[in-house]
Each structure stands twice: as C-alpha cells, then as structure tokens.
Amino acid sequence: MIRFDRVFKRYPNGREALSELTFELDSGEMAFLTGHSGAGKSTVLRLIALLERPTRGQVVVNGRNTGTLRPSAIPAFRRQVGIVFQDHRLLDDRPVYDNVALPLAIAGVPRREMDKRVRAALDQVGLLGRERSFPLELSAGEQQRVGIARAVITKPPVLIADEPTGNLDPDLALEVMNLFQRFNAVGVTVLVATHDIHLLERFRVRRVHIEQGRLAGLPNAVA
Amino acid sequence: MPLPDALAIFLERHAQALLGSLGRLARQPLATALTIVVIGIALALPAALYVVVSNMRTATAGLGDTVQLSVYLRMSTTEAEAKKAAASIAARSGIQEILLVSPDEGLAEFRDLSGIGDALKALNENPLPWLVKVRPAPPHDTAVEVEELAAELRKDEYVELVEADTAWVRRLHAIEATMERLVLLAALVLAIGVLAVVGNTIRLEINGRRAEIEVTKLVGGSNAFVRRPFLYSGLWQGLGGGLVAISLIAAGLMALEPHVAQLAEAYGASFALQGLSIREWPAVVGGGAALGFLGAWLAAAYHLRRIEPRA
Numbered sequence: 001m002i003r004f005d006r007v008f009k010r011y012p013n014g015r016e017a018l019s020e021l022t023f024e025l026d027s028g029e030m031a032f033l034t035g036h037s038g039a040g041k042s043t044v045l046r047l048i049a050l051l052e053r054p055t056r057g058q059v060v061v062n063g064r065n066t067g068t069l070r071p072s073a074i075p076a077f078r079r080q081v082g083i084v085f086q087d088h089r090l091l092d093d094r095p096v097y098d099n100v101a102l103p104l105a106i107a108g109v110p111r112r113e114m115d116k117r118v119r120a121a122l123d124q125v126g127l128l129g130r131e132r133s134f135p136l137e138l139s140a141g142e143q144q145r146v147g148i149a150r151a152v153i154t155k156p157p158v159l160i161a162d163e164p165t166g167n168l169d170p171d172l173a174l175e176v177m178n179l180f181q182r183f184n185a186v187g188v189t190v191l192v193a194t195h196d197i198h199l200l201e202r203f204r205v206r207r208v209h210i211e212q213g214r215l216a217g218l219p220n221a222v223a
Numbered sequence: 224m225p226l227p228d229a230l231a232i233f234l235e236r237h238a239q240a241l242l243g244s245l246g247r248l249a250r251q252p253l254a255t256a257l258t259i260v261v262i263g264i265a266l267a268l269p270a271a272l273y274v275v276v277s278n279m280r281t282a283t284a285g286l287g288d289t290v291q292l293s294v295y296l297r298m299s300t301t302e303a304e305a306k307k308a309a310a311s312i313a314a315r316s317g318i319q320e321i322l323l324v325s326p327d328e329g330l331a332e333f334r335d336l337s338g339i340g341d342a343l344k345a346l347n348e349n350p351l352p353w354l355v356k357v358r359p360a361p362p363h364d365t366a367v368e369v370e371e372l373a374a375e376l377r378k379d380e381y382v383e384l385v386e387a388d389t390a391w392v393r394r395l396h397a398i399e400a401t402m403e404r405l406v407l408l409a410a411l412v413l414a415i416g417v418l419a420v421v422g423n424t425i426r427l428e429i430n431g432r433r434a435e436i437e438v439t440k441l442v443g444g445s446n447a448f449v450r451r452p453f454l455y456s457g458l459w460q461g462l463g464g465g466l467v468a469i470s471l472i473a474a475g476l477m478a479l480e481p482h483v484a485q486l487a488e489a490y491g492a493s494f495a496l497q498g499l500s501i502r503e504w505p506a507v508v509g510g511g512a513a514l515g516f517l518g519a520w521l522a523a524a525y526h527l528r529r530i531e532p533r534a
Contacts, residue, residue: 049441051532072445079443089438103442105239108232150442 001027001158001189002048007057009043009213017043018213021057025191025208027157030184032200033193035210041193044210045162048191049083050074062157079107082151082188084161088143090135096122096146097131103154121149125179141172148179152188159183161192170198177203237451244455247428258424258460263467265417266511269410270499271472276402278497283395292369294355294376295384305353308381312355317363317372324354352383414514417464421457421518428456429526441532453523454516461515465508472499472507 002025009018018040025031033041046052047059050066059066062080069077090099100121104114122128125145135143144164151159161180165173177192177199184190191208194200200207209216248255294312296305302325309323324332329351334343357376359369373387429436439449476498487494499507 051441075440075443075445075448077443078441083441089434089441091435091438102439102444105236106439106442106444106448108236110228110232110235154443 001025001029001062002191003058003060004044004047005058005060007047007054007059009040009047009052010055016213018047018054018210020214021210023208023215025189027189028184028187029206030181030190031192031206031208032203033191033208033210034195034200035216037195039210040213041210042162043213045083045160045191045193048158048160049081050077075106079103079154080156080158082154082156082159084144084147084151084159084164086163086166088135088147090143090146090150092135095132095134096127096138099135099146100149100153102150107154117153118149121153122146124152124182125149140167141175144168144172144176145179148176152183157187157189159188159190161190163194164192165194165196165199173199174202240451241455244452245459247452248456248459254424255460255463258420259463259467261420262417262460262464262511262515263471265413265420266464266468266507266514267471269406269413270468270507271475272402272406272409273503274472274476274497274499276399276406279399279402281497282494283392283399292357292359292373292376293386294357294382295386296353296355296381297383298352300353300381302353304381305355308353308379309355311379312357312376315372317360317368318357319360320358322356324356326351326353329354414510417461417511417514418518418521421460421515422522424460425453425457425519425522426526428453429523429530433530436527436530437532440530446527449527450520450523453527454519457515457517457519457522458512459515461518462508462512464515465511468511469499469504469507 004021004023007018007021008016010016021040021044033044035041043052047054047066048061050061050069053059053067061077064077066077091102097118100118101114104117109117118131119128122130125148127142127145127149130138130142130146135146138146144167148164151161159180164180165176168176173196180190180192181203207218209218296308300308305323305325309321312318313321326349330343330349333351357372359372363369363372369387373385376382376385436449476496480496483494483496
C-alpha cells in the first residue's frame with residue numbers, strides 16, 4: 001500500500017533528508033514512524049502526500065508511483081490519502097461543518113449526501129452537534145478530532161498523521177490514537193509519525209524507525 | 224455516475240462558487256464598491272466617447288463626404304436652358320456626377336433641412352434658381368482643381384453663382400474618423416486598466432485566503448477548483464463595473480439633454496441626444512464582465528501557481 005524503495009531525497013537547499021530508505025506497509029497495516037527530530041519523518045510523510053517527489057528511488061502509494069505522476073493527476077491522488085497535521089490546519093473563519101465538508105465539496109458530492117457524511121464523520125470522532133461551532137471555540141483535542149474527521153471523510157485507503165498528539169495532554173492523545181486504531185480496524189492503512197514514548201509503549205503496533213534518513217533498528221531505550 | 228446527476232453536481236458546484244464569491248464581495252462593501260466604481264469609470268470613458276461620436280455622426284449624416292460644387296443658374300433661366308447648361312457641364316472632363324435640381328425641389332429640400340419652413344410659407348413665389356450639383360471625379364477633386372473648375376463654370380452664360388466651399392465637410396468627417404479611432408484606442412487602454420484593477424483585487428484576495436488555498440490543495444483540490452471562486456469574483460466585479468458605466472452614461476446624458484435641446488433649437492434644428500442603444504448596453508455590461516473574468520483568470524493563473532502546500 002505504501003512502499004519506499006531505496007528512496008533518496010535531497011532538498012533544493014542541499015539538505016539530504018533521506019538516503020536509501022526502504023520499507024513497506026501492507027494494505028490495512030498500522031505503524032508508527034519514529035526517529036529523532038530531523039531524522040526524516042516529515043520528509044517521509046511529505047513524499048507519501050506528494051508534497052515532494054523523491055530525488056532518487058521509488059515511492060509507491062495505492063499502487064501509484066509518485067515519481068511519475070503528472071501534476072494534473074496530483075489532486076486526485078491526494079484525495080486517496082487522508083492527512084492529519086500536528087497543528088490540524090483548520091480554517092478558523094469557517095465553522096466545523098465547512099472544514100469537514102471541504103474534501104467532499106472538492107469531490108463534488110451533492111449537498112444532501114454531504115450533510116449525511118459530515119454528521120457520520122463527526123459522530124465517529126465524538127463531535128456530533130458541533131457543526132456550527134468555529135474551530136477556535138473548541139478545545140485542542142476537539143480541534144484535532146475535527147482535523148481527523150476531515151482526513152477520513154472521503155474514506156481514503158491511506159491515512160497519515162504528523163505528530164497528531166504533539167499538542168495534546170496524555171488522555172487526549174490516547175483518545176486520538178484510539179481513533180486511529182478504529183480506522184485501522186476497518187481496513188485503513190495508517191502511518192503515524194510520533195515521538196510520544198507513552199503512546200509507543202501503550203500501543204503495540206509495528207514501528208518504522210529511521211535515523212539519519214535510513215531505516216534503523218529500534219533504539220534500546222524505547223524498545 | 225449517470226449524466227443528469229453529473230450535470231446537476233456540476234451546476235451545483237458552480238452555483239455555490241458563484242454565490243459564494245458574491246457573498247464574499249458583499250462582506251467587504253467598501254472595498255468592493257471602490258473597485259466597481261473604478262472599473263465603471265474606466266468602462267464609461269470609452270463608452271461615453273462612443274456616444275459622442277455616434278451623435279456627431281447622426282448630426283452630420285446628411286452631409287456628403289465628397290467635395291461638391293453648387294452651380295446656381297440665373298433666375299431667368301428656363302427649364303430647357305437649365306437642362307442644356309447641365310448637359311454642357313456633364314460633358315466636361317473630370318466630372319463624376321451631376322444632379323439638376325429644380326427650384327421646386329430645392330425649396331422642398333430647404334424646407335426639410337433648415338427648420339424655417341414656416342417662414343418660407345410666407346413667400347408668394349419661389350425665390351430659388353435652378354441648381355446644378357457637380358461632383359468632380361476623384362483625381363480632380365483637390366482644392367486647387369475644384370477652384371479652377373469653379374472659375375471656368377462662372378464664365379458660362381447661364382451661371383449666376385458657383386459655390387465650392389465644401390471642404391469643411393471633409394474635415395468634419397476626418398475629425399469623426401479620428402475620434403472613432405480615439406474611441407478604440409481609449410477602449411483598449413482602459414480595458415488594460417480594468418484587467419490591472421481586477422487582477423490586483425484578486426491578488427489581494429488570494430493572499431488573504433492563502434491558508435484556505437493551501438489546505439484545499441492538501442486535501443486534493445484541483446487548480447480549477449481553487450481558481451473558480453476567484454474567477455467568479457472577477458466576473459461579478461466586472462459586471463458591477465459595467466452597470467456603473469451605463470448608469471454614469473445615462474446620468475451624463477440626462478444632465479446634457481436640456482442644453483443640447485436649447486442648442487438645437489437655437490439653430491432651428493430638431494436634434495435629440497441618443498444614448499446607448501438597447502443593443503449597446505449589454506455590450507458594455509458584458510464587456511465589463513468579460514474583462515473582470517479575464518483579469519481574474521490572469522491573476523489567478525499567476526498567483527495560485529506559486530501557492531503550494533507545505534506540511
């Protein structure tokens with residue numbers, strides 16, 4: 001479902017973020033992406049979301065090689081990948097409904113179906129009834145859950161998250177991770193970048209650990 | 224997806240973008256009004272010039288655009304003599320066309336054109352002589368040759384008077400042609416102005432909605448989807464500008480109307496100002512809308528490409 005094959009990535013400013021990274025995530029698998037700051041976690045996620053293309057090597061997501069995709073095919077590709085951000089990237093001047101419905105509006109879903117699916121998605125993240133609230137009226141944990149609802153509303157086969165619990169206290173972090181597990185349980189491939197030790201201990205899922213841009217064995221301190 | 228559904232969705236999405244952009248403009252009434260007035264003035268200037276030129280055309284439509292000599296025969300000339308005189312003028316070289324006008328025809332024409340028909344009714348007999356209108360053939364219609372021709376015609380035994388001073392008509396028509404060019408030129412320059420005004424407004428709007436554009440692209444919005452509301456925004460602004468322009472012209476004509484009527488009356492002529500016709504005002508409004516759309520498209524194409532999501 002997600003396959004990195006000897007991926008080398010150098011940014012235009014010359015920084016080498018990944019070198020010879022190879023790993024694979026099967027369909028329906030869930031994994032943590034770990035490593036120190038600057039190890040290349042964000043780059044991995046950026047490559048999966050096609051915000052970047054690999055300098056060398058192959059990144060294949062949903063059976064599509066991101067290196068050879070035409071620019072005009074990128075929007076359709078991104079609709080198959082749900083993304084959750086640490087700072088959730090909500091539009092503060094729009095109510096929760098509009099934020100969650102945005103991917104459906106893009107996909108051209110009719111209004112009536114949109115209503116139904118927005119409610120279903122908010123229900124899944126425990127925010128039913130908050131459609132008309134604005135993001136800034138919500139707590140940090142609720143905002144993050146709105147971000148998750150937006151990421152999953154189109155039922156993408158792949159869900160990636162960049163430090164989704166970074167701004168949350170342990171209880172809220174646990175809630176958010178439980179959500180990811182539930183999506184994984186219904187077949188979504190989930191990759192969560194994190195360095196939250198508590199979560200790593202609590203959730204016994206596979207870990208993809210990278211150091212200096214390569215796949216590495218697990219460090220003893222956490223394993 | 225069955226076709227009717229796809230069409231319905233297509234229409235719904237466009238209707239949403241159309242109304243959404245209108246709502247966004249309405250939420251910034253002052254900025255929107257300023258932009259629309261600027262566009263309106265830019266459109267009104269060439270349109271007003273056009274109105275002036277077409278009114279000049281109407282006012283001078285009765286004047287031929289070629290040099291013409293009017294050869295008045297003596298009052299005593301009989302019809303047979305007049306025809307003979309006309310034939311001898313026609314037989315000259317360098318004459319393109321002649322027209323013999325009887326005193327009765329001349330009086331009728333004078334009555335129509337001068338506006339002093341009532342005064343003419345007071346005359347017992349026709350004071351007009353036979354008239355031969357002479358139009359020289361083109362290479363011989365220069366001022367010098369026409370003057371030479373006039374001098375020769377004056378020697379004719381039946382001829383009382385030759386008038387050749389019609390060069391001013393030519394000058395007038397030349398001025399009109401120049402002004403028509405001016406209308407085109409002004410329209411072109413001001414169209415570029417409208418593009419710049421709309422383009423700048425759209426650029427500001429794009430900058431203000433940067434976060435939204437990035438997020439939209441992140442969750443898979445195509446360039447067309449991101450661009451759409453801005454195009455409609457430009458369309459609305461151009462449309463509004465067009466409406467302002469035709470209102471300005473209508474107001475201007477209303478202000479001028481009484482003065483023009485007075486002027487016309489002073490000359491004993493009946494002349495009414497013509498505004499934009501029913502066919503022309505949609506052209507102004509539609510032109511405004513098209514320019515707004517185009518300006519927005521240019522700005523969006525340029526600025527949206529530079530906004531790529533970061534994460």
